[in-house]
Amino acid sequence: MLNIVLLGPPGSGKGTQADNIVKAFGLTHISTGACLREEIAAQTEIGKKIEGIIAGGNLVSDEIVNSIIERYEKTHSNPNGYLFDGFPRTESQARFLDDSLAKQNFSISAAIDLEVDSEELVRRIVYRGQLSGRADDNETTARKRIVVYQEKTQVLEAYYQRQNKLHAIKGTNSVDETWQLVKAIIEKL
Ligand code: AMP
Numbered sequence: 001m002l003n004i005v006l007l008g009p010p011g012s013g014k015g016t017q018a019d020n021i022v023k024a025f026g027l028t029h030i031s032t033g034a035c036l037r038e039e040i041a042a043q044t045e046i047g048k049k050i051e052g053i054i055a056g057g058n059l060v061s062d063e064i065v066n067s068i069i070e071r072y073e074k075t076h077s078n079p080n081g082y083l084f085d086g087f088p089r090t091e092s093q094a095r096f097l098d099d100s101l102a103k104q105n106f107s108i109s110a111a112i113d114l115e116v117d118s119e120e121l122v123r124r125i126v127y128r129g130q131l132s133g134r135a136d137d138n139e140t141t142a143r144k145r146i147v148v149y150q151e152k153t154q155v156l157e158a159y160y161q162r163q164n165k166l167h168a169i170k171g172t173n174s175v176d177e178t179w180q181l182v183k184a185i186i187e188k189l
Pocket of ligand 1: 058060093
């Protein structure tokens with residue numbers, strides 16, 4: 001079983017590489033961002049609570065996100081494993097994920113970190129916003145999300161490094177060049 005975490009700031013190409021990974025290795029794609037946007041579209045209780053938080057570029061609470069992960073894993077069981085995209089985003093979420101996998105005798109196989117500089121990230125997010133219409137894909141929110149990443153999520157590099165599971169790669173090559181690097185890492189696991 002392969003359990004892969006995709007790390008990297010917003011706009012680093014996690015979604016694109018996630019699609020490649022799940023196709024090539026038969027994993028289930030878990031994107032907490034996509035799950036949260038579904039809650040908003042359906043205007044559930046959670047959806048109403050988090051709409052403003054996401055539009056402002058802030059993180060949704062660990063409690064809500066962890067409950068979404070738990071529910072998703074239960075309803076999308078896959079013996080091949082999971083690709084976690086946009087989760088974990090805090091050290092507490094990372095510990096929750098390790099603990100919940102450990103209860104099933106599983107563990108994270110690798111954390112792949114896509115590195116892209118901030119100005120390139122802003123350019124990519126603004127461009128994506130013109131196509132996606134996402135409320136948080138504009139320049140102001142993009143800059144906020146990058147700062148939130150640096151403050152809350154970047155510590156996960158050290159977290160996975162301590163477990164000898166961190167694989168950092170430059171995310172500024174072409175999509176295909178990045179994919180070749182990502183694929184080579186997973187094939188060696
Ligand atoms: P993403 O699609 O991964 O860029 O996520 C979009 C937004 O959803 C983020 O800016 C956060 O507001 C929220 N979000 C997604 N995943 C998480 C998470 N693991 N923890 C907290 N908030 C999250």
